[in-house]
Amino acid sequence: MKKKRVNTDHPEGNIDEIRKRIFAGKARFHSCQASLPFPEKIRILVKLQRAVQRVRKSGGFVWDI
Amino acid sequence: MKETLKVINKLRKQGVITDYAIGGGIAAIYYIEPILTYDLDVFVILPGVRESKVIDMAPLYERLQKNGYSWQKEHLMIEGVPAQFIPADELETEAIQNAIDIDYEGVKTRVFSVEYLIAILTRAGRPKDIEKVKRLLEQASVNKRKLRSILAQYGLLDSYKKLNPI
Numbered sequence: 001m002k003k004k005r006v007n008t009d010h011p012e013g014n015i016d017e018i019r020k021r022i023f024a025g026k027a028r029f030h031s032c033q034a035s036l037p038f039p040e041k042i043r044i045l046v047k048l049q050r051a052v053q054r055v056r057k058s059g060g061f062v063w064d065i
Numbered sequence: 066m067k068e069t070l071k072v073i074n075k076l077r078k079q080g081v082i083t084d085y086a087i088g089g090g091i092a093a094i095y096y097i098e099p100i101l102t103y104d105l106d107v108f109v110i111l112p113g114v115r116e117s118k119v120i121d122m123a124p125l126y127e128r129l130q131k132n133g134y135s136w137q138k139e140h141l142m143i144e145g146v147p148a149q150f151i152p153a154d155e156l157e158t159e160a161i162q163n164a165i166d167i168d169y170e171g172v173k174t175r176v177f178s179v180e181y182l183i184a185i186l187t188r189a190g191r192p193k194d195i196e197k198v199k200r201l202l203e204q205a206s207v208n209k210r211k212l213r214s215i216l217a218q219y220g221l222l223d224s225y226k227k228l229n230p231i
Contacts, residue, residue, distance in 0.1 A: 034204040039169060039170050041098075045099050048100075049101065065144070
């Protein structure tokens with residue numbers, strides 16, 4: 001029998017506590033992204049430009065670096 | 066971008082521009098998580114601009130075009146990056162003078178400090194600028210006292226308070 005996966009970050013409990021934990025996790029993620037080295041952020045930017053260009057099919061621009 | 070920055074540094078070394086700092090979306094990315102942007106905003110102080118309010122961008126454009134960089138709409142394409150050179154006004158000149166030195170893959174460059182960046186974005190006031198201000202306040206380490214002083218000096222405190230009512 002397949003074991004049920006339990007998200008240990010969000011156990012059963014008080015709704016306010018769980019929400020607080022979820023939003024704190026989001027904030028941690030964004031702050032982690034913000035603290036990446038600048039060249040790494042620029043590489044992510046180019047990937048974003050590429051993704052947008054694929055979706056839009058026409059237009060958009062990708063840095064050629 | 067490394068090669069683009071080398072070209073801009075060379076312009077400063079040659080005296081085509083007196084000084085510069087990166088602003089706009091790329092400066093914001095230095096402080097916050099990556100966001101989508103397409104151009105590199107380069108705020109410049111041009112030679113002789115202190116004496117006269119009349120500016121001449123021609124020497125800068127001519128030098129870049131002579132070096133093979135061409136226009137694409139309103140941008141100059143420099144080593145694969147669309148760059149826009151913006152002659153600095155009073156606030157931006159002060160921001161350039163107080164910009165921070167950073168190293169981008171071994172190339173020295175300058176970026177607006179987060180406090181000046183917030184002041185400039187607050188003044189611009191477009192929805193996308195306001196969004197950046199909010200993210201900067203959330204994710205960057207901002208010296209609030211310094212920010213308040215810049216905002217007060219340039220009459221931007223009310224605009225800032227409207228953006229951040231709490």
